[in-house]
Amino acid sequence: GWEITARAVPLDTPTEIAPGFVETIHSGALVPRETGVKLFSEHRDVIGVVTDTREENGALVIDARISDTQLGRDVRQLIADGALTQMSIGFLPADDGQTVTRTETGIAVAVTRAILYEVSVVPFPAYEDTAITDQRSNAETINERENTMADAAIDKLDDAIGGISADVRAL
Numbered sequence: 001g002w003e004i005t006a007r008a009v010p011l012d013t014p015t016e017i018a019p020g021f022v023e024t025i026h027s028g029a030l031v032p033r034e035t036g037v038k039l040f041s042e043h044r045d046v047i048g049v050v051t052d053t054r055e056e057n058g059a060l061v062i063d064a065r066i067s068d069t070q071l072g073r074d075v076r077q078l079i080a081d082g083a084l085t086q087m088s089i090g091f092l093p094a095d096d097g098q099t100v101t102r103t104e105t106g107i108a109v110a111v112t113r114a115i116l117y118e119v120s121v122v123p124f125p126a127y128e129d130t131a132i133t134d135q136r137s138n139a140e141t142i143n144e145r146e147n148t149m150a151d152a153a154i155d156k157l158d159d160a161i162g163g164i165s166a167d168v169r170a171l
Helices: 070-080 138-170
Strands: 002-010 015-018 021-025 030-032 038-041 045-056 059-066 086-093 098-102 107-111 114-122 131-137
Touching: 002 070, 002 086, 002 114, 030 045, 038 059, 045 070, 045 114, 059 070, 059 114, 070 131, 086 131
Parallel strands: 021 107, 030 114, 038 114
Antiparallel strands: 002 059, 002 131, 015 021, 038 045, 045 059, 086 114, 098 107
16 A cells, blocks of 8 residues: 555645635544545546545645556555645535625635545635645555564664673683
8 A cells, every 4th residue: 555645635725626616624524434535546437545634834634545446556656746736625515604795706605514425635625725744555654663673672682782792801
């Protein structure tokens, strides 16, 4: 597998989604679907799962695992190449979870409570202030862990050799 961390959507930031249509998703509004949030490619195909959601620095931030499927590998390569760099979300507002207001220039929607169903890797997001901020393979994580364990073993071995050397000198 492969993992990403991303700013999925800015919070408390009015954004013109389409001409005359401004949407604001408020802090605390997005609740992950009870059975889990899926990771999609361009809102069409499931490519993995969202493993964590949290609010940080004015955004909904996610951690996600991309599955080792043909489409997952294709998306991972496009991310690595910089062709796919941004995110978009799929959500369903609660019955009383949004306010729609007519303005002089169009419509303003404030989302205050909604179920988050999916997060998509996309080339062109509705909210520009999104980004994949980190990408890593499970192999990299495993290698880092193994290197840390190897370093600790080497340190113990050095200590043991140092003790043996001292004992030999004493003899």
